[in-house]
Amino acid sequence: MKILHLETSSKNCSVAISDGEELLCLCEEVSENYKQSENLHTFVEWALEGAEIKLQDLDAVCLGKGPGSYTGLRIGAAAAKGFCFGLNIPLVSVESMHSMVEPFFNEKFEFIIPLIDARRMEVYAAVYNKTGEMISNTEALILAENSFETFKDKKTLFVGDGAAKTKEILLNSGGFEDSDFKAQIYPSAQFLIKKAVEKFNNKDFEDIAYFEPFYLKDFQGIKAKKRVIN
Structure with missing residues (x-):
């Protein structure tokens, strides 16, 4: 099975292609400016070229679902859904952690x-x-x-x-x-592979239309014994 892995939750814009658990190609860059919108689709093209396959050869897309950068996660989710809808292939997600x-x-x-x-x-x-x-x-x-x-x-x-x-x-x-x-x-697409293959084999797929990243917006405070550092 050939899977496209996308990880956009952090400063590391990361794309990988795998065949089963074998990593075929990895393209990633850590940037302080969060360049997912600029780099993601270019990295997908490069990864496909490096893996020597075509987009139509993919069997699934795996997305690092967060938590992390709200904008980065939105970009990754939109791309993943677009590929899945366009190619009629399933979407799996793995926590970026x-x-x-x-x-x-x-x-x-x-x-x-x-x-x-x-x-x-x-x-x-x-x-x-x-x-x-x-x-x-x-x-x-x-x-x-x-x-x-x-x-x-x-x-x-x-x-x-x-x-x-x-x-x-x-x-x-x-x-x-x-x-x-x-x-x-930083979260990296290459380390989504094992979990993605496991979920694919178990048919643990996301509902593409209703899938949302794991934003985790609410915060819980830990009360310090002496003081909380803000």
Whole structure:
């Protein structure tokens, strides 16, 4: 099965083509200016050329559904729906958080926590264990000194552009080390592939007409023991 994978939820505009779980081609670029509207369809063309297939050869489209940039997600969803409607092929979606943590499964860390920068001291966060199971659903959090207390002194890795400001707070509170944070990690289409194939085989398809990205607009605050950092 040949699947087009689109990931537009962050600064990384990312497009991949796979045949089953085999990556055929990847085109992506991280830009501070969020260039999805400029680059997405060009990257799709380049990826198809690199994979040596035509648009009509696709069996499905997979979209990284967020959370993340509202505009980026809208652009990705519109493109994915357009391809699916035009080619009469199914749409599958995978949380963008998953593509951030997949490279770190089965490593030395017991927990992997993807963090997407939202605004001010807010992040989107989820928790995965080392086998890839999501043990805490994605939610929006306001960072505070007592954030992620249950993971202190445990083998925990924080990944994503939200890890930078999280690091500033958590290192001061103790229980974490500098090496526990990797901020230069963004959702990537190449790490949607395994989940997309699994969903395709299970016929876990989206309703194309009514599908909406996972915006996660509402925020939940974590009350600090001493103070909340805004």
